[in-house]
Amino acid sequence: MPNTTLPLTPEALQTLSDLTPTQLAWLSGYAWAKSQGVGAESAVGFAPVLTSAAEPLNVTVLSGSQTGNAKGVADKLADRLKAEGVNVNRSQLKDYKAKNIADESLVLLVTSTQGEGEPPEEGMLLLKLLNGKKAPKLDNLQFAVLGLGDSSYPNFCQAGKDFDKRFAELGGTRLLEVGVADLDFQATAEQWINDVVDIVKAKNAAALSVSSQASAALSAPKAGQAAKTSQYNKENPFPATLLTNQRITDRSAEKDVRHLEFDLSGSDLSYQSGDVLGVYFENDxxxxxxxxxxxxxxxxxxxxxxxxxxxxxxxxxxxxxxxxxxxxxxxxxxxxxxxxxxxxxxxxxxxxxxxxxxxxxxxxxxxxxxxxxxxxxxxLLRPITPRLYSISSSADEVGEEVHLSVGVVRFEHKGKVRSGGASSYLADRVEEDGTVRVFVEHNDNFKLPQDNTKPIIMIGSGTGIAPFRSFVQQRAAESAEGKNWLIFGNQHFALDFLYQTEWQQFAKDGFLHRYSFAWSRDQAEKIYVQDKIREQGSELWQWLQDGAYIYVCGDASRMAKDVEQALIDAIAEHGKLSAEDAEEYLDNLREDRRYQRDVY
Incomplete structure (x- = not known):
């Protein structure tokens, strides 16, 4: 006579009746694995394999951003996906280990473009890995890429296109064609987000579970945690009073550089050294x-x-x-x-x-x-978009002011002098005590070390000196112990030495410990900052051994590339490394946030 006794207690049956179909499917696999003698820890990992149809997607949303636009789009995408119950891992590329790309199953990347079609600083290592000898197979990867750019440049959205191309060439599967968005990117980005969310929702439709919902709930910000923020931003700029407009190159200098000071009183806008100021302008x-x-x-x-x-x-x-x-x-x-x-x-x-x-x-x-x-x-015309300038002051030093160092763009074309839109507006058409609409863009990829005892090496030319004035002001305000080395270049010592008296005072006060100047036109043979790097490579290598951070600010197309090659050469020579190992050493510095660039 068969045994009709139920193998489960009434209490267990009641518990089972309260489970969702997804939970029951998962439990079925778990129980089967246990019946085969699989250990508890292994069984937990084995059960989802048996119920893969019910396993929630794990989506990684990455952003490569220089001034925050790509980050903002990626944040919005991540929030939309979380609201749909999708498990989302949100990371900025500055915090993402490039080698982890090999373990991803679904990646959504939003990236800006800088220089001559290059990725933003934080995206350099990942793209380098994808293009290098150690590029991983990505056969299990599904992906979608949105590129942000400026169609006035020849390599429009090239960084996004390059990521998309390499993901595919390494075996990945596109979810949709690479998106490209111009300076007025909002509408294009919104449509791309809608398309991506629809695709991911479809893939995730049968797999929404209590665990994925709980994960989304845990990742949501808790009430009361938000920091105080200003009402003023890119969409609602602050009308700042222009306090000072001072030319800081000689009248006979080829370059016209202005030191500008704005009053932020009443705005609640805050900034840190390394951030940038957005400026809206009017045409001439x-x-x-x-x-x-x-x-x-x-x-x-x-x-x-x-x-x-x-x-x-x-x-x-x-x-x-x-x-x-x-x-x-x-x-x-x-x-x-x-x-x-x-x-x-x-x-x-x-x-x-x-x-x-x-x-x-x-x-x-x-x-x-x-x-x-x-x-x-x-x-035929695009809307005016604000120009972004590196902030050249420390809030701890100047209070509710913000300072800029702006090179005025002027050139001759067919016998007529033409000027840059924003730079000529600031230099020529806004009077002191007039107002300029501004906002702050935070730049987390160009920041002083948290440990202010660490030495820093600042390399820049022309108005690339701006953030370094802010850096040293900040270190002086903190009475920081870390040594500071400025490597600066411009055309003429007598005409183009930006903030000369300030640097002299910093040196006198003990906050500029070393300085190297390259005046390209003061002798027959042109001398640039990269020449100073090679010339003083031994000292630079020693500073790196002492934990120094390297910062580069300036022109992306030539100066920044030449400086990077000079750094590799100096590291190879004085670190006794091959060129390949020296490049890897510099890449490791970049990954450790000890090599940061703000290039344009």
Missing amino acids: PALVAEILTAIGVNADEEVNVNGKLLTISSALQTEFELTQNTSAFVKGYAALANNAALDVIVADSEQLQQFVQNTPIVDVINSFPATLAAADFVS
Whole structure:
């Protein structure tokens, strides 16, 4: 006679009746593994294998950001996914071990682009690994990439495209085509987020479980934990009073560099050394008038801008980008201008790119004149986007002020002097006691060591000196014990020594322990900061052995690359390493946050 006694107690059966289908499926696998004699610890790991259909996705959301835009998009994506019950591991690339990419199953990456199509500083190591000899197989990886960039540059969103390409070449599977977003990235980013969330939701639909929901709940910020923040930001800039506008290069110098001081009183805006200030600007009225004359439009004619009727003169001065040309503008203008010579330029991508880089918008119109309707011309233009400048002051030193060191962009094209939009606005068109709309962008990738006893080596040229003034002000305010070494370059000692008296005072007060200056035009043979690095490589190597942090600020296309090669050469020579090992040594410094760059 068969035994009809139930193997489980009524209490156990009651507990089972309260479980979800997903929990029952998981328990089934766990119990089966236990019945086969698998240990408890192994069984816990084995059960999900048997119920893989119910296993929640583990999604890693990564961001590579220079000024915070990519981070903000990635944060929004992560929050959306968590709200859908998806397990999300959110990490900035500065905190992410590059080698861990081999263990990921689903990665969503948002990255900015800098310099000549390069990734932001925090993304350098991962892209280097993906392109190197030790690149991992990524056959189990599903991925999607969004690139942020600026279409006025030739390698638009190249960092995003490079990550996307290498993920695929190493065996990964695209969830959707690489996204590319221009300076006004919000709408494109929002659509990309929607598309990604829909795809991930579909993959995760059968696997929402109590554990994934609990994980999302645990990762949510608790009420009352938010730090006090200012109401002012990129979308709502603060009208800061311009206190000081002082030229700090000699009147006869080729470069016009301004020291600018703004009052942040009443804004609750805060910043740390290494952060940047965003500046909204207005275009030069004379430039607006020249463009309107060239296209044959009356200054009082009205155009619709985001639902508001403005005179085209006002719209061009305050709403649209007029000083950064793009291939999209030239192509659009060519379609309206009906000019055979311009059509030839547009038809050749290489010739078009050179033309865009070397020809301001106004001179595209002057060179290939055409009469246009006001609305048609406005449709070709991008909205004005704020310019970002490295902050050159420490809040602990200057209180509720913020200082900038701005090189005014001026150049001649076809016999006329042209100027940069924001730099000429700050230098020429805002009077002292006038207001400028500003906001703070935090730059976590360019920060002083938390331990202020550590030595620092600061390498910059031109206005790349700005954050280093902030660094040394901060260290002086803290009476920091760490040694400070400045390696600075510019054209002439007598004309271009930015903040000379301040550096002399820092040295006198014991906060500038070593300094090396490269004046490129004061002798027949040009001398640059990279030459000083090689010349003083032995001392630099010793500082590194003492735990020094290296900071580089300046031009990405030439200076920063030349400096990096000089650092590798000095490390190889004085550390007695091969070139490959010296490069790996520098990469390790970067990973340890001891080699940081703010390049543009």
